[in-house]
Amino acid sequence: MLAVILARGLGSRMRRDAPDAALTGAQREAADSGVKAMMPIGRPFLDYVLSALADGGVTDVCLVIGPEHEQVRRYYTHDVSPRRIRVVFAVQAEPRGTADAVLSAASVAGRSPFLVLNADNYYPVSAYRTLVEYAGPALPGFDRAALVREGNVDAERIRHYALLRVSRDGYLEDIVEKPDVATFEQFSANALVSMNLWSFSDVIFEACRRIEPSARGELELPTAVRFAVRELGERFRVFPVASGVLDLSNRRDIAIVAERLRGVEVQL
Numbered sequence: 001m002l003a004v005i006l007a008r009g010l011g012s013r014m015r016r017d018a019p020d021a022a023l024t025g026a027q028r029e030a031a032d033s034g035v036k037a038m039m040p041i042g043r044p045f046l047d048y049v050l051s052a053l054a055d056g057g058v059t060d061v062c063l064v065i066g067p068e069h070e071q072v073r074r075y076y077t078h079d080v081s082p083r084r085i086r087v088v089f090a091v092q093a094e095p096r097g098t099a100d101a102v103l104s105a106a107s108v109a110g111r112s113p114f115l116v117l118n119a120d121n122y123y124p125v126s127a128y129r130t131l132v133e134y135a136g137p138a139l140p141g142f143d144r145a146a147l148v149r150e151g152n153v154d155a156e157r158i159r160h161y162a163l164l165r166v167s168r169d170g171y172l173e174d175i176v177e178k179p180d181v182a183t184f185e186q187f188s189a190n191a192l193v194s195m196n197l198w199s200f201s202d203v204i205f206e207a208c209r210r211i212e213p214s215a216r217g218e219l220e221l222p223t224a225v226r227f228a229v230r231e232l233g234e235r236f237r238v239f240p241v242a243s244g245v246l247d248l249s250n251r252r253d254i255a256i257v258a259e260r261l262r263g264v265e266v267q268l
Helices: 012-016 025-033 045-055 070-079 098-104 125-134 144-150 181-186 203-210 221-231 251-261
Strands: 002-006 060-065 086-091 114-118 138-142 162-166 172-176 198-200 237-241
Touching (some): 025 251, 045 125, 060 070, 070 086, 098 203, 114 125, 125 138, 125 237, 138 162
Parallel strands (some): 002 060, 060 086, 138 237
Antiparallel strands (some): 114 198
């Protein structure tokens, strides 16, 4: 199965953060550039992601990058020679949002089921394996307590993540992005969280083409998923996952993510 990795993000939070004296020079340079996928923590963070994908049964990866990201292309074309996973590239000409990034990979993905994930998150192998075996529209719904206990995000940060409304038979009904306090409290403590890991059919491309930009002027993937459910009849299975995710969003995350990945063997 193919996995499309969204690596075009500008890393604005990472670049805005105050300097951290605990970081190495190379880590500060990567943070300043905003290319979080190449954050050096022994080796580029993205190497760990690719290795975990291969462990989960993914055979091919399409990295969605910007035209300025030659560093990423050069590294996976010349500096390393992956044996377990084939890496190709798609270019998102402008940072117009995650749905637009997915559209950039349409010619690579074709009509077969494929995964989509963020380049700055390290997800559990079990989540990849579940989606690969299901091979249809789906997403993991992460347990909030497990994200705090086993990941690197605290309870306050999770309050700003997307919450899922799931039917009794286990299918997605709605995604509530960045809920305000009142909305958050309407959900039960057992409400599952989306961490932007998806399995899609080619229906998602039509949804991405038909949505309107958000208030931020971006074509956003959760909006496309909502459109696919409501207008195109797509059904997304939600698999509950009680595991952590390592989220490399800001400079404060770098040290703890590096510590959590210490000793993890990378095999590309």
